[in-house]
Amino acid sequence: MDEIITPYDRLSLIRHRDRPTVRDYIPMIFTDVYELHGDRLYSDDKAIFGGIGRLDGLPVTIIAEVKGRDLSENKEVNFAMPHPEGYRKALRLAHQAEKFHRPVINFIDTPGAYCGVEAEERGQGEAIARCLYEFMQLKVPVISVVLGEGGSGGALALGVCDELAMLENSIYSVISPRGFASLIWKDASKEREACNIMHITAEDAVRLGVAEQIIMEAEGGAHTDPEITAENIHRFLSNSLNDKMAKDIDELLVSRYNKFRSIGEFTLMDSSENQGG
Amino acid sequence: MTMEELFRQVTQKFYDDQPKEPDFKCPRCQKSTSAKTMQENMQVCPFCGYSSRLTARDRLRMTCDKDSFTETEAGMTSVNPIDFPDYEDKIAELRDKTGLAEAVVTGICTIHNEKCVIAVMDSHFMMASMGSVVGEKIARAFELAGKEKLPIVIFTASGGARMQEGLVSLMQMAKTSGAAAKYSEQGGLYITVMTDPTTGGVTASFASLGDVIIAEPKVLIGFAGRRVIEGTIKQQLPEDFQSAEFMLENGFVDMIVERRNMRRTIAHLIRLHREEVR
Numbered sequence: 158m159d160e161i162i163t164p165y166d167r168l169s170l171i172r173h174r175d176r177p178t179v180r181d182y183i184p185m186i187f188t189d190v191y192e193l194h195g196d197r198l199y200s201d202d203k204a205i206f207g208g209i210g211r212l213d214g215l216p217v218t219i220i221a222e223v224k225g226r227d228l229s230e231n232k233e234v235n236f237a238m239p240h241p242e243g244y245r246k247a248l249r250l251a252h253q254a255e256k257f258h259r260p261v262i263n264f265i266d267t268p269g270a271y272c273g274v275e276a277e278e279r280g281q282g283e284a285i286a287r288c289l290y291e292f293m294q295l296k297v298p299v300i301s302v303v304l305g306e307g308g309s310g311g312a313l314a315l316g317v318c319d320e321l322a323m324l325e326n327s328i329y330s331v332i333s334p335r336g337f338a339s340l341i342w343k344d345a346s347k348e349r350e351a352c353n354i355m356h357i358t359a360e361d362a363v364r365l366g367v368a369e370q371i372i373m374e375a376e377g378g379a380h381t382d383p384e385i386t387a388e389n390i391h392r393f394l395s396n397s398l399n400d401k402m403a404k405d406i407d408e409l410l411v412s413r414y415n416k417f418r419s420i421g422e423f424t425l426m427d428s429s430e431n432q433g434g
Numbered sequence: 435m436t437m438e439e440l441f442r443q444v445t446q447k448f449y450d451d452q453p454k455e456p457d458f459k460c461p462r463c464q465k466s467t468s469a470k471t472m473q474e475n476m477q478v479c480p481f482c483g484y485s486s487r488l489t490a491r492d493r494l495r496m497t498c499d500k501d502s503f504t505e506t507e508a509g510m511t512s513v514n515p516i517d518f519p520d521y522e523d524k525i526a527e528l529r530d531k532t533g534l535a536e537a538v539v540t541g542i543c544t545i546h547n548e549k550c551v552i553a554v555m556d557s558h559f560m561m562a563s564m565g566s567v568v569g570e571k572i573a574r575a576f577e578l579a580g581k582e583k584l585p586i587v588i589f590t591a592s593g594g595a596r597m598q599e600g601l602v603s604l605m606q607m608a609k610t611s612g613a614a615a616k617y618s619e620q621g622g623l624y625i626t627v628m629t630d631p632t633t634g635g636v637t638a639s640f641a642s643l644g645d646v647i648i649a650e651p652k653v654l655i656g657f658a659g660r661r662v663i664e665g666t667i668k669q670q671l672p673e674d675f676q677s678a679e680f681m682l683e684n685g686f687v688d689m690i691v692e693r694r695n696m697r698r699t700i701a702h703l704i705r706l707h708r709e710e711v712r
């Protein structure tokens with residue numbers, strides 16, 4: 158693309174009504190897919206897909222945040238905003254994958270974890286914390302792909318992995334641009350301004366050491382040609398999996414930990430400077 | 435006028451001239467209490483038991499054995515990882531105002547002679563939001579506890595992620611949770627004490643990962659902001675929503691401990707875990 162595409166343009170692209178969702182991509186990338194339901198504790202959260210299938214013939218576990226393709230689908234999947242039981246389903250399937258030595262492939266596409274009364278009652282904070290804790294130690298390769306919106310802790314819950322890729326137009330942020338605008342400027346309509354200072358694009362994520370790869374979308378956005386985009390995702394997953402499967406798992410765990418351990422910037426000042434500023 | 439009367443008059447005038455500390459108005463029961471009474475009562479509301487927000491300095495004084503605290507990573511301070519407008523100025527201003535280098539103070543101390551690593555978050559510093567420095571100091575505290583084979587006690591308080599550090603602040607959730615996991619693998623005891631307010635990305639990371647999770651009475655604990663939820667459901671939430679008591683009831687807190695019993699409880703818990711059962 159020749160013209161300059163702004164972060165806000167990307168936000169518009171990932172909100173395009175024809176933007177493919179993980180439900181579109183799964184049959185184009187995997188074979189023998191069986192969906193597995195429920196967290197065995199409370200219920201089955203439809204905002205998170207869980208299942209097993211094959212990638213290039215190799216059994217894998219697939220965990221994904223699910224956007225709907227229209228309003229009625231979106232109501233069913235709660236606009237891809239998981240409840241705690243969704244994250245607990247993810248954890249159950251991650252441990253199952255570990256037992257059977259299957260790698261885990263996560264797809265991230267959420268505005269954020271659901272903010273509601275029941276979500277608080279059932280421990281949204283604990284559910285996300287537990288994902289971070291368990292995925293950090295999971296003894297199988299974990300690969301994550303941000304398909305559209307990577308919103309806050311609800312996205313990070315599936316983002317502790319050995320390699321993170323982002324689709325070309327996807328975003329990854331500490332809070333939604335709208336939430337940011339209303340928090341910083343008390344004006345949710347300043348979404349465009351928020352996009353400009355938040356550093357939320359795939360390039361930003363690579364520069365900040367959060368993402369390793371950018372997966373190209375079809376010209377004009379993923380919706381213009383979902384097959385090509387799916388092929389690109391497939392190619393990334395095949396390469397990444399080959400690479401990670403060849404490594405010793407303990408080595409993989411050390412570099413997974415070190416990646417997150419090293420993100421952050423700070424300086425050490427003379428502590429005498431601290432006295433009274 | 436006798437000497438005694440004169441003395442009384444002078445001292446009375448002296449007290450009248452002192453700037454009076456404003457009364458404490460309890461955000462839970464709305465009743466007012468004099469600053470002096472609050473101080474005598476460890477900053478706990480005498481009417482409803484709400485354990486009000488403390489500075490890190492006061493918390494350490496109330497928690498650690500006298501002169502036992504040694505600070506670690508004292509000079510660590512923030513930079514501006516995503517070039518957020520005015521962020522450095524805001525940090526510098528808060529450093530001056532609070533005397534703190536950042537929103538968490540870490541170190542080693544004894545509590546009733548039990549040696550431990552301690553971390554105290556201070557909501558007076560940018561609502562103790564978690565940016566790079568908070569994440570790094572918490573991770574280093576876990577690493578220190580692991581290396582020295584000490585238990586770790588973290589007093590949590592936070593408004594959530596540090597917006598001014600963008601995606602970098604989000605990643606601190608993974609960093610601190612990973613450090614907690616690594617420490618746990620080494621067999622160490624991690625006690626969380628949730629204080630007012632423990633919310634957002636801190637609730638959704640290391641705060642919720644303690645082996646034992648204590649909360650102070652009536653404090654706010656939750657993931658999403660109350661107003662965000664009220665906006666979603668378009669109705670007002672009950673008063674005790676997201677309180678320590680609510681979290682206990684729903685199974686996310688082990689016990690609620692009053693401030694006057696905190697030192698003793700922590701020391702007992704450490705002792706109970708010291709003898710290895712293997």
Ligand SMILES: [Zn+2]
Pocket residue numbers: 460461462463464465479480481482483484
């Ligand atoms: Zn009160």
